[in-house]
Amino acid sequence: xxxxxxxxxxxxxxxxxxxxxxxxxxxxxxxxxxxxxxxxxxxxxxxxxxxxxxxxxxxxxxxxxxxxxxxxxxxxxxxxxxxxxxxxxxxxxxxxxxxxxxxxxxxxxxxxxxxxxxxxxxxxx
Numbered sequence: 576x577x578x579x580x581x582x583x584x585x586x587x588x589x590x591x592x593x594x595x596x597x598x599x600x601x602x603x604x605x606x607x608x609x610x611x612x613x614x615x616x617x618x619x620x621x622x623x624x625x626x627x628x629x630x631x632x633x634x635x636x637x638x639x640x641x642x643x644x645x646x647x648x649x650x651x652x653x654x655x656x657x658x659x660x661x662x663x664x665x666x667x668x669x670x671x672x673x674x675x676x677x678x679x680x681x682x683x684x685x686x687x688x689x690x691x692x693x694x695x696x697x698x699x700x
Contacts, residue, residue, distance in 0.1 A: 581673050656684045 577584050589597065600606070613628070615621040623631075628647050636645035655668050669680040 578673065583673055585673075652683065655680070659684055659686065 576587065600612075606612075610620055611622040613623045615623045615627065625647070632645050632647060632649070636643075651672070655672055658668050658671075659665060665677050665680055665686075668684070669677050672680060672683070674680045674683065
């Protein structure tokens with residue numbers, strides 16, 4: 576797929592759980608290849624807008640009692656943060672997020688000095 580903002584091509588591997596969810600959706604909904612997954616109620620086979628995606632996530636966060644607002648961008652940042660916390664290389668996360676440097680990725684993910692201190696403290700050579 577091609578990212579709209581950067582124009583860069585991105586390859587996404589479909590893992591087992593994604594494959595299962597996609598298969599279940601196809602069997603249940605029998606969509607055409609040209610159908611949008613998240614359709615607007617306005618018009619025939621029109622996608623939801625960025626604003627509508629934001630509203631859906633914000634309402635879901637409110638419903639769940641989250642203290643801070645949630646948005647589509649929150650999902651992107653959260654993915655990156657938890658990938659890093661689970662041990663994924665900062666360089667790989669930088670590539671996945673299409674950042675131009677690891678310093679941008681560190682700032683984006685909110686990697687603090689305390690996190691770096693824990694690396695040094697827990698490293699036992």
